[in-house]
Amino acid sequence: MAVFARSEWSMKQAASDDEALEAEASEAEVPVVVGRRRSRYFMLLPSSAVVMAGHVLLRLEVNGVTALLLLAVAVSFVGWTIGRLGVGLTVSEALAVWSLQGGGEPRASLALLSVALLLSGVGELTASLRSSRDLRRQQQREFEAKSSSTAAMIRHDLLTGALNAEALRERLSEEALRATRYGHSLSLVYLDLDGFDSLSKTLDERMTRALIAALAETLEEESRITDIVGRVGTDEFVVILAETGHGDAALVAERIHRSVMELAREHSLGVSCGVASWPHPSHPDASLTGEGLLEAAEAAMLTAKRRGGARVVVSAV
Numbered sequence: 001m002a003v004f005a006r007s008e009w010s011m012k013q014a015a016s017d018d019e020a021l022e023a024e025a026s027e028a029e030v031p032v033v034v035g036r037r038r039s040r041y042f043m044l045l046p047s048s049a050v051v052m053a054g055h056v057l058l059r060l061e062v063n064g065v066t067a068l069l070l071l072a073v074a075v076s077f078v079g080w081t082i083g084r085l086g087v088g089l090t091v092s093e094a095l096a097v098w099s100l101q102g103g104g105e106p107r108a109s110l111a112l113l114s115v116a117l118l119l120s121g122v123g124e125l126t127a128s129l130r131s132s133r134d135l136r137r138q139q140q141r142e143f144e145a146k147s148s149s150t151a152a153m154i155r156h157d158l159l160t161g162a163l164n165a166e167a168l169r170e171r172l173s174e175e176a177l178r179a180t181r182y183g184h185s186l187s188l189v190y191l192d193l194d195g196f197d198s199l200s201k202t203l204d205e206r207m208t209r210a211l212i213a214a215l216a217e218t219l220e221e222e223s224r225i226t227d228i229v230g231r232v233g234t235d236e237f238v239v240i241l242a243e244t245g246h247g248d249a250a251l252v253a254e255r256i257h258r259s260v261m262e263l264a265r266e267h268s269l270g271v272s273c274g275v276a277s278w279p280h281p282s283h284p285d286a287s288l289t290g291e292g293l294l295e296a297a298e299a300a301m302l303t304a305k306r307r308g309g310a311r312v313v314v315s316a317v
Contacts, residue, residue, distance in 0.1 A: 157231045159209055160216030168230030168238060172290035175228075175242055179278065180288050187241040187249030187277040189256060190297035191219070194270035194309035196235040214263055222259045224252070238294070246277040250314050257312050270310030274300025282316065 155167040163171060172188075179186040193215070200208050212235060219229050219237055228240040239256065241249050253275045260271045276296035278288045300315040307313070 157216075160213055160231050162216050162220075162237065163228065163230035165230065165232040168228070168232060168240070169290060169294070171228055171230070172238075172240055172294060175240055176278075176288050176290040176293065179243075184243045185245035185277065185279070186288065186293065187244045187246070187252075187275065188293050188297040189239040189241065189249070189253045190274040190276075190294075190301040191237045191239075191256075191260065192233070192272050192301055192305070193235040193264060194272055194305065196269060199267060199269060211267060215260060218260050218263055219256065222256045227252075238297070244277070246279075246281055246314075249275050249277045250312070253312050253314075261310065264310075272301050272304035272309045273312040274298060274302070274304055274315065275312065276300055276315040280315070 155163060157164045175186055178184065203211075215235070216229065216231065216237065219239060223229055223239055224241075226242050228242070230238050230240070232238050241252055244252065253273055257271060257273045264271050274297045276293050276299075278293055279286065296315045300313045304311050304313040
């Protein structure tokens with residue numbers, strides 16, 4: 001009964017504020033640890049349970065080996081619980097519990113001190129390991145986010161957000177392999193602004209960049225969800241039309257050309273557009289490579305320029 005009374009008295013003391021605890025400690029000549037209120041609450045509960053368990057084991061004269069096993073299980077469970085809650089018992093807190101709960105039982109006091117110190121180590125170690133694990137996970141997430149962002153910047157044009165020339169060629173090669181393997185059609189639309197070089201000499205850099213960005217935005221808006229837009233030159237763009245045959249590619253190119261021509265006319269410019277498709281009706285057995293299709297689309301675009309620009313030309317090969 002004395003043990004239960006002491007445990008109840010200790011929990012009431014922990015619920016009081018720090019000043020009241022100091023005053024009562026001086027009157028009763030009992031050492032009390034002040035501060036870290038949350039730690040005291042969690043500290044007194046398991047410690048009181050260990051004290052009562054120790055007294056019960058002593059009264060029942062339980063075999064020494066059995067008693068040690070029971071105490072080991074209790075220490076492991078309480079230490080794990082403390083670690084999960086993020087609360088560790090310090091040595092000073094463990095000594096305070098021993099002074100409060102030890103009573104006049106020498107063996108119980110010694111057992112309590114040992115258990116409390118062990119709980120202190122287990123709780124602090126578990127909390128430290130949990131904190132280190134969380135820190136490593138946070139660092140890993142930050143590293144992955146930075147890596148993903150860096151990879152996206154390497155593959156995309158910084159001004160327009162479209163694929164850059166290298167990334168576009170890689171993607172075109174992948175689409176060419178897929179089209180060959182599964183027998184799908186593949187087409188390209190190659191666009192270039194007419195008269196841009198002359199205009200860029202009269203405009204400042206800010207306005208030139210704004211024009212290129214607006215052109216890329218128009219291409220993105222007019223392209224289909226499955227289409228891929230890339231920037232391959234200062235004012236040159238390519239649109240990959242996956243699973244799109246010769247006839248449909250010409251229709252898509254005409255629609256895109258009308259939209260970008262509206263923007264170009266605002267600056268007295270034109271847009272030349274070349275289209276190339278695989279397989280081509282006149283060469284159904286021709287092999288397909290990404291570079292070959294890109295060269296055919298560029299040649300068709302140059303033909304459109306030679307014919308006066310501001311038009312769409314479909315490649316004959």
